[in-house]
Amino acid sequence: FAFLMLMATIVTGIYWLAEQFYFLPQRRQAAERLELDAAHRRAELDKLGIAKSDVDVTQAKERLIMQPWWLDWTAGLFPVIAVVFVLRSFLFEPFKIPSGSMIPTLWVGDLILVNKFHYGVRLPVINLKVTDGNPVERGDVMVFRYPEDPSLDYIKRVVAVGGDRISYQNKRLSINGEEIRTEPDGSFNYVEAGSSFVSSQRYVETLAAHRHAILIQPDIPVVRQGDVRRFPFRDNCVYNETGFTCTVPPGHYFMMGDNRDSSSDSRYWGFVPDGNIVGKAFMIWWNFDQFKRIGNSID
Numbered sequence: 001f002a003f004l005m006l007m008a009t010i011v012t013g014i015y016w017l018a019e020q021f022y023f024l025p026q027r028r029q030a031a032e033r034l035e036l037d038a039a040h041r042r043a044e045l046d047k048l049g050i051a052k053s054d055v056d057v058t059q060a061k062e063r064l065i066m067q068p069w070w071l072d073w074t075a076g077l078f079p080v081i082a083v084v085f086v087l088r089s090f091l092f093e094p095f096k097i098p099s100g101s102m103i104p105t106l107w108v109g110d111l112i113l114v115n116k117f118h119y120g121v122r123l124p125v126i127n128l129k130v131t132d133g134n135p136v137e138r139g140d141v142m143v144f145r146y147p148e149d150p151s152l153d154y155i156k157r158v159v160a161v162g163g164d165r166i167s168y169q170n171k172r173l174s175i176n177g178e179e180i181r182t183e184p185d186g187s188f189n190y191v192e193a194g195s196s197f198v199s200s201q202r203y204v205e206t207l208a209a210h211r212h213a214i215l216i217q218p219d220i221p222v223v224r225q226g227d228v229r230r231f232p233f234r235d236n237c238v239y240n241e242t243g244f245t246c247t248v249p250p251g252h253y254f255m256m257g258d259n260r261d262s263s264s265d266s267r268y269w270g271f272v273p274d275g276n277i278v279g280k281a282f283m284i285w286w287n288f289d290q291f292k293r294i295g296n297s298i299d
Contacts, residue, residue, distance in 0.1 A: 002089065002124045009085045015074035023071065031061040089124040090116055093279065095143060095153065100192055101257035101264065102155060104202070104213045105141065110293060111286040112155075114143045114279035127275060136161055136253060136277070138175065139210025141298050143278040144255070147231070148269055153278060156255035156265050159207065160248045168223075168267070169243035171216055171260065173205070181206045188215055198262070210299055212258060220261035223268075231270025246271075 038057040067076065097110040106112065116122070120133030127145075136142065138158055146152040160166040160175055167174040174180065188202035200215040222243040237246040244267055248254050252271035257263025266272065287293045 005081070005085045005088065006125055008081050009078070012074050012078035012081050015071060016078035019067070019071050019075040024065075024067075027065050031064045034061055034064065085124075088116075090121055092116060093143075094285065095155065095281075097155065100190070100262055101259050102141070102157070103190060103215060103259040103262075104188060105157075105258045105298065106155070106281075106284070107287070107290065107293070109287055109289055110284050112281050112298065113283045113285050114281050116279040118280040118282075119277050122277075129275075136274075137208055137210075138164075139207035139212070139299075141281040142253070142255070143281055144253075144272050145276040145278060146269075147272060147276060148229075150276065154255075155281060156257050156263070157207075157210075157212070158253050159256045160246075160254035162248050162250040162252055164248045164254070165245065166248065166254050167243070167245040168256075169245075171222055171243075182214070185213065192262075200259075200261075212299055214258045214260055215262075217261040227264075227268050229269050233271055236271075 034057050093114045093116055095112050095114055097106045097108055097112065100108055117131075118134055119136060120129050121131040122129045136158055138161060140158045141155065142158055143153055143155045146154045159173065165176050172179060172182075182203040182205045185202040185204050188200045190198055190200075192198050198217070200217050203214050203216060205212055205214045223239060225239060228239060233249045233252070236249060237244055246254060246266075248271060251274045253274075254266045255272055256265045256267070281298045283298060284293050284296045
């Protein structure tokens, strides 16, 4: 989509420039010639003693200067497309949550806004970082390009950054040997897509400066061993029956969903390189089914 937006901006921009510096000046010159011809005709009629004439070229001039339809749909759209492209590429981009992997923080159908410059400005399409931004922090909710298919955007929570040693054993998260604080917060039940009922235990997790809710399903294995792929730096991880331990390589991040047992994340497909970052999620701007969620910040 970013590539299509870039091409649309370039193509309509070329037509806009052609309109400003070629087509419009030519139409104006034609209108001026028409006005001069009309003035000449009036002068000739005056010489013949014809005082009244119907030489009125106002409407004809307006038709000459009027932008043709094919320029309306090219040059005329350039300002709108350019503004959308700049906003979406460098400032804020909207996303729709397609799955329940981030419940209860984000629900299916939430329309969120992502800050594209928080971690540094990146050029669209090639995703080249051109300015430094804020460092990625543990606990950030981040949108990134899926390592196995960069055409897909994923959203998860950053649980570990480059150099961290992350351990998730018996559904208890530890970073660099320090267990992350979690507090029981009752049960949590919801209906998953397809109308299946899910019963979970809710906990409040404190990860760096972020305090957020996570869901745990006690009867689900910590890791479905058969689903773990061969990913880059796979040798940095050790899996066993109770969980796993990984050392995050420099310039990479370990991502997990808040709905811990219903999330396909870094424990299965590996680390997210810095070059795959899209931006930081910060606000729910719309939800057609739950209006009370509109305007909620994402932490």
